Amino acid sequence: MHWIKKIVDDIIARNDPKIVIHTGKTPSGPIHIGSEREQFICSAIQIELKKRGYESIFNFIIDSFDPLKSIPIGIEVPKDFEENIGRPLYLVPDPYGCHESYAHHFSEEFIECQNDLGVYFNVIYAHEIYKKKEMKDAIRKVLKNLDKLREIRSKYIKDEEDDWNPVMVVCDSCKRIASRKGGVIPNRLEEWNLEKDIAKYKCIACGYENEKSISELLLKLSWRVDWAAKWAIFKVTCEPAGKDHCVKNGAYDMALEVCYEIFNYIGPLKVPYEWLTLGGRAMKTHKGITFTPKEWLKIAPPECMRYFILNVEPMRHIEFLPERIPDIVDGFDRIERIYYGLEKPIEDYQYYRDLYELCIIGKIPDKPPIRLPYRFCIVMVQLEELLGENKVIKKSIDYIRKIGHNIGKEVTDDDISDAIKRLNMAKNWVALYAPENMKFKIKLEEPTYRPSDEKEVGFIEAIISLLEKDLSEYELQGEIFNTARKIGIEIEKAFSIMYMILLGSNKGPRLAPLLLALDRDWLIKRLKSVLQKTS
């Protein structure tokens, strides 16, 4: 049984009139695949709910009202961009100049990938929420019940700030909501009068003072309270959160208490999840340790990313290494075959069925899709320079036809377009992430190999004459073995000679197809050149 079922049991047991699922993210930089875990958990919840006949609402809250606290490593910014530190992210210009704001740039880059990944949510920007009457009322409620709130807070946070209040304000003059002096210090309301509905502040960054009505001021709640207010306003049923917030007596727990005591709402079901690590290190936006969904989609299919993450219980670490993409894709292909009964179920057949249904995007095909194996793609795309794109595609389609034939299914247009997508992905993967031992390249410069004895010379000569015949790939591969035996040269040695001449390495992909792929005249010339040098 898949773990998502237990979560959905708990959701249904709440008996909420409407099921509302939330996730949230501060767009302080590129949004990485760690955050995708949250989206996939919610997406999986929706799928399972739907199976049981329940509709649900899924909102993605973008915390665009949070201040810019630092500029993440790896982001190129214009001169004097530091000026924007302390401004809410939706008021910070897009450093790349292509979106409405800093917040929009990074959010939209993430959001654009989501439908491709099978995630469908409503996008809600926090700065828009704060314009609404419900949020203004929440702020009034907070100010009215400030003593009670301080009391709750004191249970979770120990400091000497007894004049603490959670209402932050955007300065009318410098547009900052916080200032960086030592740490990042929030700009707070100083005085307020709830009867007259007015409040006053003095900007901590620039010193500007102002008094306006609560409706007119740009106000924000500090985040544990902000979270609680959003839960209450949207009547949130469930919101997953990273393990950092879910620590006992941490942010989530305090927000739950605030939600109940101040806003009279029970609060959502807490679903904690562990982080993804990248090469052993936690992904951190501000340190530039990221890997984004957009980058994933360049190198591997989206359903494989769902498989990679949804296969693991939420509280377990996931170690992501881009070098291991071929394993991940193979893993997905395997559960697909299990799903369609093409591979024997090992143990928990039901688990794999459930998992597959959570991974596949859109309608589950009646017949098994025919997949071009990723490892096959890796070899093929490295021959593209020689074969040309069309021949690579043709060979790949022939290959899936063969697989289709074996399982008694005709290749469809979808299968073909999937294969072509995989080839493109593998090409990117080879260029960006492949370890050296998976790569090979035909050497165009002079080979450094020289035959060391008569047998080797004889072998190369024999290969040249083989090439002058029009042998099929199959025949050629066989003849290479025959020739080596006939001459009395070790098979292993024979192959490594050929690879040395062509690749400058003693290993390579299957030889016959490689030889046939090359221009014959060029190849013969090259082999002869090795012989001439020796005499």
Added chain:
RNA sequence: GGGCCCGUAGCUCAGCAAGGUAGAGCAGCGGGCUUUUAACCCGUUGGUCCCGGGUUCAAAUCCCGGCGGGCCCGCCA
């Protein structure tokens, strides 16, 4: 100081809730594809289940105590 997760084959991890003869994938090795090299198929090697106690007829699994690794906990989501 507090919390969470992990420790099982060379690698990545299942198995632990309901204790009953240690599993998978990949890698390796061997074979097949009428004649071994990085597509495909079959077979196969491989493990003090981190350590020490306890409970039990029986512990990878439950309990206690350690060790090792990773991460989190300041209004920095």
